[in-house]
Amino acid sequence: MDCEEALFRLKAGNRRFVRGESLHPHEEREWRRHLTHEQHPFAVILGCSGSQAPPELVFDQGFGDLFVIRVAGNVVSPEIMASLQFAEARLGTRLFVVLGHEGCRIVRAALEENLAAPRPPSGIEGLVRLMMPALRGFGTGSDLDAQLSAAVEANVRWSVQQLIERPEARQPLQEKRIQVVGAVCQLETGGVRFLD
Numbered sequence: 001m002d003c004e005e006a007l008f009r010l011k012a013g014n015r016r017f018v019r020g021e022s023l024h025p026h027e028e029r030e031w032r033r034h035l036t037h038e039q040h041p042f043a044v045i046l047g048c049s050g051s052q053a054p055p056e057l058v059f060d061q062g063f064g065d066l067f068v069i070r071v072a073g074n075v076v077s078p079e080i081m082a083s084l085q086f087a088e089a090r091l092g093t094r095l096f097v098v099l100g101h102e103g104c105r106i107v108r109a110a111l112e113e114n115l116a117a118p119r120p121p122s123g124i125e126g127l128v129r130l131m132m133p134a135l136r137g138f139g140t141g142s143d144l145d146a147q148l149s150a151a152v153e154a155n156v157r158w159s160v161q162q163l164i165e166r167p168e169a170r171q172p173l174q175e176k177r178i179q180v181v182g183a184v185c186q187l188e189t190g191g192v193r194f195l196d
């Protein structure tokens with residue numbers, strides 16, 4: 001499946017989900033038996049661990065359809081990068097989607113850490129550090145909630161940038177063999193907005 005077709009399939013699934021017409025495809029026992037020997041997920045989703053935007057449900061996909069990596073704040077680390085490369089090299093997946101979501105608590109926590117006031121260690125410094133390049137300039141005012149939407153999008157774009165800039169991706173991207181896109185899920189409607 002080429003990138004255009006894969007993206008079309010995700011968008012169509014999300015439209016079904018938003019309309020409340022999910023098909024819950026690929027859940028049949030026969031289909032799952034077929035997956036015991038091989039898998040060819042048509043898209044990789046790097047999503048947030050937050051419970052409000054599970055990729056399979058939001059895109060109305062089933063077993064074997066998506067290679068999902070979830071980590072708080074949809075950040076990129078060496079392990080995440082290796083998982084993505086595994087999907088690309090071994091499973092032949094060509095479309096990569098970084099999926100953030102509105103109201104992300106981990107992005108908000110990162111904004112709080114961005115405030116000048118020193119605070120005791122919260123145990124999430126490792127994650128916050130990975131998001132910091134995206135969030136420079138945020139968290140300086142008083143109303144963090146008003147900045148959260150833009151911060152979520154900036155954080156998605158930062159992960160996309162890191163996936164695009166890895167040396168192994170240069171040639172496949174140039175030849176349009178792979179595609180990396182960012183997206184943000186709106187929690188109330190479940191609608192996914194793909195970023196330009």
Ligand SMILES: [Zn+2]
Nearest residue numbers: 048050104105
């Ligand atoms: Zn989140």
